[in-house]
Amino acid sequence: MRQEVRTVRFDHDLQIEAYRFxxxxxxxxxxFHEYYVIGFIESGQRRLSCKNKEYVLGTGDIIFFNPLDNHACESINNETLDYRSLNISPEIMRKVTKEITGQEYLPSFAxxxxxxxxxxxxLYNLHQMIMDxxxxxxxxxxxxxxxxxLIEEYTEAIEDTEPRAIKLExxxxxxxxxxxxxEHIALDDxxxxxxxxxxxxxxxxxxxCGITPYRYLQTVRISEAKKRLEQGVKPLDVAIETGFVDQSHFSNFFVEFIGLTPGQYRDIFIDNDK
Structure with a gap:
């Protein structure tokens, strides 16, 4: 079986992350993520679930996740995956969209x-420049x-039909x-x-939300943990500060969500500061 390789770069010029698995x-x-994910399958097949719909992905397919789009994926027929993605914060996407369209808004991939x-x-060419x-x-x-x-071809306005009163709650x-x-949060609360x-x-x-309250809580904790790791905080301290039971519990969730250990993710930003 091929050995897994997981590489992440933070591009200071563009202010975006690039992942390669x-x-x-x-x-x-x-x-879910609090940022946009634009990625593509280099090789392999995956079964994707996004906002309660199922998709089968293969080589050459591009993937779009808007901020807060819930999603999950798994291998098909035990095939390994080669995957590249760009992670773009809403702040950067809003800035770039305004420069491109002249309007200040966050695009929504349909x-x-x-x-x-x-x-x-x-996308490959850009990603490789960041990797290099x-x-x-x-x-x-x-x-x-x-x-x-991508904005011109793949985004559109989405009508919101959810009752406002329930959405507010x-x-x-x-x-x-x-x-x-x-803190400790209970379902009763x-x-x-x-x-x-x-x-x-x-x-x-x-x-x-397309995701359960517990999974939402864990995703928020992981998002906050990423911010601390980017500042060089030790994984043990991050685990305590973000509400995880212990460092092992934190590490397991981090790998499950991000695909890297907390230490590997922290090292990206330490190396960039050298």
Missing amino acids: EGIMQKFPNH SPVAYRSEKAQI EISGFNKEETFYFLIKQ IENVCQYIEVHYA LAKIANMNKYSLLRSFTRI
Whole structure:
């Protein structure tokens, strides 16, 4: 079996992350990110679940995740995966979108998959420049033209039909989790905040957010942990500060969500500071 290789670069010119996974078999659970993910399959097949819909992915397919899009994926027929992606924060995406379109907004990708897209080659070229730590005109030009083409071809306005009153209750629950993520949080607490019984909360929360409250809590904790690791905080201290039971519990969740150990992720930013 091929040895797994996991490489991450942070590009200071573009202010985005680039991931490359080679030969991986890992199953990723249902989760979300606070940033955009634009990636593509170099080789292999995966079964993707995104916002309660199923997709089969293969070589040359581009993947789009908007911030907070819940998704999970697993191998098909035990095939290994070669995968590249760009992670773009909402702040950077908003800035770039305004420069491209003249309007200040966050684009929404209508579908999580573009099958056999010709844009995969452009994405590959940009990604490889970041992997090779190339700076300069060509990389930035490629980035802007890629985002322009992706916005024009793959984004559209999505109508929101969810009752506003229920959305507000769930937003209150999300805000509570985002503030108190490092504390012990019980389902009873969240139900009281939402003015619902526990089952109604679970049903409404999962329908609106596409993810359970517990998985939302764990995702927020991992997101906060990433920020601390990027600042060079030790994994043990990060585990304590973000509400995990212990470092082992934290490491297991981090690998499950991110595909890297906390130490590997922290080292990316330490190396970039040298």
